[in-house]
Amino acid sequence: MKAQEIYKKFVWQYQKVWLIIIFGFMIFCGWQVAHLPVVTSTDAIIPRDSLWHYYEKFREQFGADDGIAVVLHNPKGIFNPKTLAYIQKLTSVFEDVDEIESVLSLTTIEDIRGGEETFEVEPLIGDEIPTDPKTLAHLKERARKNPLIFRNLVSEDFKTTLLLLRTTYRGEDLNFENRLMHKVESILQKNPPPPSVEIHLAGWPVVNVNMAAYMNKDLMVFIPGCFVLLCILIYIFLHSWRAVLGAAVIINLSLIAAMASLKLVGGALSPMTSVLAPLTMALALADVIHLTVTYFKLSPRERSVSRAVAITWAPCFLTSLTTAIGFGSLLISRVPSIREFGSAAALAMFIEYFLTFTLFAFLLPWIRQGKFKLGFNKTLVEPLAKNYPWWSYKVLILFVLLFVLSILQIDKIKVDTNVIDFFHHSTPVYKDIDFVDKHLGGAQTIEISLENPKGDFLDPHLLKKIDEVARWLEKHPLFYQAISPAEFFKLMNRAFHQEDENYFRVPDSRELISQYLLLYGGDELAHFLNEDQNWARISARTPEHSSEKINEAITELNQKLAQVFKGTGVKYTVTGKTYLVNRTAEDIVKSQVESLATAAVLIFGIMFLVLRSFRLGLLSIPPNIFPLVVNFGFMGIMGIPLNTSTATISAVAIGIAVDDTIHFLIRYKRNRKNREPVSAVKTTLRQKGSAVFTTSLSLVAAFLVLGVSKFIPTVQFGMLSALVIGLALLGDVLLLPALIYLLRKFF
Structure with missing residues (x-):
């Protein structure tokens, strides 16, 4: 037919x-x-393969690495009462948001202090905002000496700072970022900054x-x-x-x-x-x-x-x-x-x-x-x-x-x-991210997961190797700042030696490291070392967005990790949202x-x-x-x-x-x-x-x-x-x- x-x-x-x-x-x-x-x-574009599932476990343990950076810039400097009070207010409001696990800012970041008979782990800026110039100058100097703060939370010229909004672990909730950004923008609209302070937003949720x-x-x-x-x-x-x-x-x-x-x-x-x-x-x-x-x-x-x-x-x-x-x-x-x-x-x-x-x-x-x-x-x-x-x-x-x-x-x-x-250079999102890249080394990070199945990372030898990788990252042209567990023990070691800069190094004694850990009463270390001390994290911030350059840098990083941890039994894995994307x-x-x-x-x-x-x-x-x-x-x-x-x-x-x-x-x-x-x-x-x-x-x-x-x-x-x-x-x-x-x- x-x-x-x-x-x-x-x-x-x-x-x-x-x-x-x-x-x-x-x-x-x-x-x-x-x-x-x-x-x-x-x-949504990341394949659900073994690397993805490993990343899920990683951020479940250490927290999400793809938070929002709320960046404040004041040409007159951020260490003034009005700006610090605004940071304190925003921090408090953001902490009440369900989608936010914690807020890292100048009013919550840990400052490890020590003296002849004292050892304290307290926020750099407490509940009361100082107003006298001498106290503000002293806090500014402490911030300069703290690698958790300097070039991490504040810029080198002390005119820019960020509030890092760490998000709650969310699994496969693909609409999470949309809800979060809506709440963040709403809070910023209801709480405008003081005169001369400008706000920039960066981070993966902002991009997405x-x-x-x-x-x-x-x-x-x-x-x-x-x-x-x-x-x-x-x-x-x-x-x-x-x-x-x-x-x-x-x-x-x-x-x-x-x-x-x-x-x-x-x-x-x-x-x-x-x-x-x-x-x-x-x-x-x-x-x-x-x-x-x-x-x-x-x-x-x-x-x-x-x-x-x-x-x-x-x-x-x-x-x-x-x-x-x-x-x-x-x-x-x-x-x-x-x-x-x-x-x-x-x-x-x-x-x-x-x-x-x-x-x-x-x-x-x-x-x-x-x-x-x-x-x-x-x-x-x-x-x-x-x-x-x-x-x-x-x-x-x-x-x-x-x-x-x-x-x-x-x-x-x-x-x-x-x-x-992907965004036109005239768009607000491009301008914001470009600003953060130039002033604070970007908001995205490359994460390194280190596991020691036969021991822990309280071994001074291993901590020094971790510190070696972090310092290598900071010298690399594609990375800006690297934070690892070694930073915390170096700060504690200096504090226990009356703030002597000669002791800003990883202690040589395992017993001393264990003692520091017992005395440490803060929460920030938990983002870089697990409770059993056998899983550690190095987080390196990068202002680079080119996949070609980032992948070349990661190849070099893997070679460095292989060299440093050869024969130690430590398993290393490069992970993080930036790496997977x-x-x-x-x-x-x-x-x-x-x-x-x-x-x-x-x-x-x-x-x-x-x-x-x-x-x-x-x-x-x-x-x-x-x-x-x-x-x-x-x-x-x-x-x-x-x-x-x-x-x-x-x-x-x-x-x-x-x-x-x-x-x-x-x-x-x-x-x-x-x-x-x-x-x-x-x-x-x-x-x-x-x-x-x-x-x-x-x-x-x-x-x-x-x-x-x-x-x-x-x-x-x-x-x-x-x-x-x-x-x-x-x-x-x-x-x-x-x-x-x-x-x-x-x-």
Whole structure:
């Protein structure tokens, strides 16, 4: 039974049944969308592997390393009564927040003091704020001599200080940071700083919540903006308001289905998945355009929905399949949110295909009743077809030159993810983090976990090795300040020797260290040494955000740790939020090579099978490899790095770019049966040119909408995807016909 007869018998005759099914399905999708979670944490991109689970145990023991730094800056200096009183007030208010475990500030940080017969562990600044200059000068000098305070809580010029809000352990609560930031900002609004004091916020929660905020703002622009733009383009291309209304229905339903697919695959709306909405809306238009153009290009006597469906269902299914394969190749990634994005987008492609060949097909007779006119026929398609093949060799020379130039630029691409550079430099979040980086060495840390399964860390030999690593970190250009258990014992040793600076060192006696530990009555050491003294932590602050530089520094750090702890039995592990995020960024880029290779093999394999011609299969490769190579060359020239955003483009784009190649070659093969190559190409351009231009330019326009974002990865994804689709269009209407002419004898 022919496809036309099957469609008539099982679909067209049961329109009401299919409409009821579609209605029920969309109600189900709407329910799923209503319960789609929103994730605001970068935890969502970190693979749940052994390193993640170790990090969970680490922060359960020592506390979260991804707190909020509330930074106060006073050009007149922070050691004055009004500023210190404000710090005390904020500290007290923040300590009452459920999401905050403790607050480390000048009014809570431990100052270990000693004299001839005294040993005290008290906050640097007590309940009463001193007002006389001598006392303030004395406290300032004590702060200078305390490594827990100087260059850690206060800057070297004593004009900047921070309140470190240590968060409670939260497990998999991915909305935790959003709640926390809302409370912190509310407290700061209700408690404004004194004159001349400015406030800056930094830390992973600040970065994550701002990412989510920009994502929400983007979606408020992308969805309506993309929808309006696509509707305008449909009218420009087809000159039919009825076609606009019909396409608008499919675009909206496909959007709902895509968001529902994200929920069904266990995903959530996040910065990594936010581009799914405009992407699906644009792709939903492709099958609509091809079906509509085919329907109206049929002669009045042959024109019927079943006939148009019979001609287009197979190539449209193949384009949906290859696009889904491009998305599906992201399942190779170790990153949860990328896998969820790939799965949801792949599923959405088949739902969009189903809606086009049922609901939209049912609307075609109604659309036919209005005005209709195909765009691009006179302006682009007919001139191309009429003047073919005289432009073929000129096009080939141009494409070869551009291809070679791009190849030469690819080696300039760097693999680097800089989370802070994801924000425009004019945004408040970028300015705040940049300020903290410059004045206090940043708010993010690299954590080192040290375990001694056969003993403890009260051994002076091991404490000195820990101190050696901490001092090495402070001398490293990428790190600013390092705190370890050794700092506490050095402070206690100095205090027990009447504050003699010569004794600011790790004691040589285990008994003396044990005695210090018994006398120590503070809480801060617990963040760096566990109760059994067999698990220790070194925390090193860094102002660097480049994954490339941080990973290079971590490689050096691992070499240093291996050298220092060789033969001691101590197990060392580099961990922490910063380490995991940067490692994941590298994994994303590396896994995309596998994704691209997988997608290319599967997609071109399908092309060979569908075309049932090895030669035509080979012919499909250059027009689709060319856009990817030029894209990488452009990235090299412009200095755009391979990061968590740009690395996913190639695997996705190859699935989209190949769509028009499929439509062109399938129609060319049919036309080739009774025509010679040149005539077959001309006929194919006239038959498919309008649809190819319309779908490709619609995709380009939809991706360009992403350029209005203030979130740099979204801008890069949109601009580069638009470039790839635009180049793929040129590859299909110029390079492919030129290759057919060049190789006409071979084919």
